[in-house]
Amino acid sequence: MIERHYKTRELAELLGLHPETIRRAAQRGQLDSVRIGLDRIYPESAIQCWLETNRERVALVPVHHNGETRSSTTGRVAR
Numbered sequence: 001m002i003e004r005h006y007k008t009r010e011l012a013e014l015l016g017l018h019p020e021t022i023r024r025a026a027q028r029g030q031l032d033s034v035r036i037g038l039d040r041i042y043p044e045s046a047i048q049c050w051l052e053t054n055r056e057r058v059a060l061v062p063v064h065h066n067g068e069t070r071s072s073t074t075g076r077v078a079r
Contacts, residue, residue, distance in 0.1 A: 003043050003044050003045060004043075004044045005034075005041040005042060005043050005044070006041065006042050006044070006047065007039055007040070007041055007042075008022050008023060008039075008040055008042075011042055011047065015051075022042070023040070025050065026040060026042070030050060030053070030054075031046060031047070031050040032046035032049075032050075033046065
């Protein structure tokens with residue numbers, strides 16, 4: 001069976017992360033990917049493994065910055 005693959009921007013939108021976060025994880029070898037031309041694609045199995053490995057770091061923990069509460073993974077302000 002052929003598994004689903006995601007492009008960087010597509011994966012970033014799906015996970016609510018910045019595309020650069022995805023690229024850096026791939027560059028560090030934390031997230032397996034395949035390079036096709038200028039694109040990088042990520043197999044679903046590699047994404048699942050990366051999410052499991054980083055479950056605690058990716059958890060939405062409030063981060064206080066300048067009196068505002070922000071989600072640690074999205075950077076969005078909670079009001």
